[in-house]
Amino acid sequence: xxxxxxxxxxxxxEQVLLENYNRYYRLAYSYVHKEADAEDIVQNAAYKAILNxxxxxxxxxxxxxxxxxxxxxxxxxxxxxxxVSIDDAYVEQGKEDSYENLxxxxxxxxxxxxxxxxxxxxxxxxxxxxxxxxVLQENVNTIKSRLYRALKKLKLELAETDIFAE
Numbered sequence: 001x002x003x004x005x006x007x008x009x010x011x012x013x014e015q016v017l018l019e020n021y022n023r024y025y026r027l028a029y030s031y032v033h034k035e036a037d038a039e040d041i042v043q044n045a046a047y048k049a050i051l052n053x054x055x056x057x058x059x060x061x062x063x064x065x066x067x068x069x070x071x072x073x074x075x076x077x078x079x080x081x082x083x084v085s086i087d088d089a090y091v092e093q094g095k096e097d098s099y100e101n102l103x104x105x106x107x108x109x110x111x112x113x114x115x116x117x118x119x120x121x122x123x124x125x126x127x128x129x130x131x132x133x134x135v136l137q138e139n140v141n142t143i144k145s146r147l148y149r150a151l152k153k154l155k156l157e158l159a160e161t162d163i164f165a166e
Contacts, residue, residue, distance in 0.1 A: 115150035
């Protein structure tokens with residue numbers, strides 16, 4: 001039986017997927033709010049990343065390249081399925097008695113998908129502006145503008161819930 005040897009790009013993509021699986025899952029879950037959908041997104045993104053690993057231009061960018069695939073898969077699913085509200089997700093998980101960050105998640109839901117992605121990649125995934133720009137295929141200055149605009153929107157929304165009330 002013939003087994004094809006993995007090339008360096010495919011090995012790098014697999015390594016990145018294994019090291020960051022939980023991050024990809026968290027990101028997907030933050031958009032779809034259903035465990036099964038988030039798992040499907042990550043699995044499909046992993047399959048696509050491995051299948052297309054030969055299209056990766058430089059191994060050094062494997063991580064941002066996979067994040068882009070995950071986000072594209074998230075956006076594809078969001079376009080096809082109605083999403084579950086964050087409130088319903090909390091109830092479904094039995095967390096209705098612990099709403100500690102619910103106001104923040106509700107406010108994030110009000111952002112458009114690109115602004116939400118910038119916030120999540122910067123603050124929840126601790127990515128640099130240059131890496132976020134690579135993932136979203138935008139200019140670094142555009143990413144910074146999106147971030148500051150999104151933070152302003154979040155602050156206004158959260159002020160209404162008294163989180164930032166003075």
